[in-house]
Structures are given as structure tokens and as C-alpha cells.
Amino acid sequence: MNLELKGKKVRHCSYGEGVITEFYERxxxxxxxxxxxxxxxxxxxxxxxxxxxxxxxxxxxEFIAEFKKSVRYRLQASKxxxxxxxxxxxxxxFKESCEILDDLKIRYGTVAGVRVIxxxxxxxxxxxxxxxxxxxxxxxxxxxxxxxxxxxxxxxxLHELIHTCxxxxxxxxxxxxxxxxxxxxxxxxxxxRIRLLCYKPIVLSSQKG
Ligand SMILES: [Zn+2]
Numbered sequence: 001m002n003l004e005l006k007g008k009k010v011r012h013c014s015y016g017e018g019v020i021t022e023f024y025e026r027x028x029x030x031x032x033x034x035x036x037x038x039x040x041x042x043x044x045x046x047x048x049x050x051x052x053x054x055x056x057x058x059x060x061x062e063f064i065a066e067f068k069k070s071v072r073y074r075l076q077a078s079k080x081x082x083x084x085x086x087x088x089x090x091x092x093x094f095k096e097s098c099e100i101l102d103d104l105k106i107r108y109g110t111v112a113g114v115r116v117i118x119x120x121x122x123x124x125x126x127x128x129x130x131x132x133x134x135x136x137x138x139x140x141x142x143x144x145x146x147x148x149x150x151x152x153x154x155x156x157x158l159h160e161l162i163h164t165c166x167x168x169x170x171x172x173x174x175x176x177x178x179x180x181x182x183x184x185x186x187x188x189x190x191x192x193r194i195r196l197l198c199y200k201p202i203v204l205s206s207q208k209g
Contacts, residue, residue, distance in 0.1 A: 003063045005030065011054040018053075022187070029151075029187030041187055043151070088144040088153060090116055094137070097157045100188075104181050109164035110134045114157075116141050125156045127163035135164040155188045162190065 005023040012018050015034035022031040023044065030044040032053065045064045047053045055061045094114050101108050112134040119142040126138040137160045143153055159179075167174035171192035179190030 003059060005060070005063070008057050008060050010060070011056060013052050013054070024185070024187040027187045031187070041151075041189060043149075084146060084148065085150055086146045088146075088148075088150075090114055090139055090144055090157075093150075093153050093157050094161075097154060097161050100154075100158065100182065100186055101161060104185060106162075106165060106178050106181065108161050109166070111161070111164060112136055114139065116144065125160045127160040127169075129164075129169060137161070137164075151188065155190060158182055158188055159190050159192075 005020045008020045010018050010020060010032060012032065012034050015037050018032045018034035018037075020030055021033050021039055022029075024030075028044050028046075029041050030047075031039050031041050033039040042053055045067055048055055048064055055064060091114060094111075098108065109129075110133070112130070114137045117138045117140055119140045124140050124143050128136045128138070130136060137157075139157065139160070142148075143156055162168045162175055162178045162182075165174070165178060168178060175190075175192065179192070183189050
């Protein structure tokens with residue numbers, strides 16, 4: 001179980017040859033870079049099972065098979081990148097996002113409520129700072145749809161949670177600093193601009209006021 005995955009070659013179903021650049025065992029995420037493509041996160045080992053990624057290296061094939069038998073995998077599999085929880089409970093995702101920030105010793109502000117709102121073409125999540133120094137987080141209901149990967153829900157909620165941190169209200173240096181910490185230790189990429197996420201273009205929360 002101690003195989004060094006970094007540097008191992010894999011094949012991507014659309015992008016061809018790629019190489020593993022990171023493996024976050026804790027969040028079951030693997031990062032792959034393919035030729036002429038930006039580095040991207042994938043679910044480990046789920047994306048090998050689904051055929052998005054193909055392992056050709058015999059050591060890697062063996063590692064994947066062993067990994068799937070491990071207790072860690074069975075315990076964590078329910079909350080991996082690749083899984084989709086039907087009828088997502090926003091508070092479950094919110095609590096787990098708070099635990100991630102706690103673990104990384106990132107202090108977030110008081111959140112008075114997390115509200116699920118109707119889909120909005122402008123954003124998927126929004127964080128508002130009220131006069132009383134509390135924050136209100138809005139998450140669009142389409143983020144919680146059955147066909148959205150849990151991983152993408154976390155990236156959206158974590159993004160809003162960073163906005164509650166001291167100095168993190170805008171997409172500034174502090175915001176990016178927290179974002180890269182989360183990415184480094186948990187593999188969730190915190191976007192601050194229009195990106196392809198959940199297979200549709202979105203704008204993540206434009207903070208006002
Ligand atoms: Zn934002």
C-alpha cells in the first residue's frame with residue numbers, strides 16, 4: 001500500500017497519455033496531467049472503474065485492486081469525488097466543509113444560515129455579510145441535484161465558506177491562499193472565476209458589499 005503514485009503513467013479516455021502528479025489519499029483524489037491539457041483532479045479509484053482513466057502499469061493495477069480492499073476505501077467511498085449522493089442535504093456538505101477548514105486551522109466566520117435557493121444564472125453559491133457580522137450562504141438548488149458529483153458540491157460550499165474568513169470576502173490574495181491550502185491537502189480546487197464545473201459553465205458567487 002506504499003506505492004509512490006506520483007509519476008506513474010495512465011491513459012485518459014479522451015486526452016491520451018497522462019501522468020499522475022498528486023495523490024490525496026485522504027480525499028481519494030488523484031491529479032493527472034495529460035499532454036496539452038491542464039492538470040485535472042479525478043476520483044481515485046472510481047475514475048479507473050468508470051473507464052475515464054486506464055491503468056496500464058502493472059504495479060498501478062495491483063495497487064488499485066489492493067486499495068479497493070482497504071478499510072479506508074470502504075469507509076471513505078461514500079464521500080468521494082466520484083460518488084453522487086441523491087437528494088443532497090446541504091447541511092451535511094456544509095458541516096463537512098467546516099471540518100475541512102477546522103482541520104486546516106482556517107478560521108471562518110459565523111454563518112447564521114445556509115439557504116437553498118432557486119437556480120440562478122449568475123451564480124451557484126453566494127455569501128452575504130450582514131451588518132451584525134454574520135454571514136448568510138445561499139446555494140442554488142441545482143448544485144444539490146442528483147447528477148452533480150459530491151466533489152463539486154464541496155468546492156462550491158468551501159468557496160462560500162472561505163468568503164466568511166477574515167480577509168477572504170473578495171477573491172483576493174487571502175482567498176487564493178486558503179483555496180490553495182484546501183487544494184493541497186484535500187484536492188478540492190476552489191475556483192474564483194467562470195469555469196467548467198459540473199459539466200456546465202458557471203459563475204461562482206460574485207460578492208457584493
Ligand atoms: Zn466568491
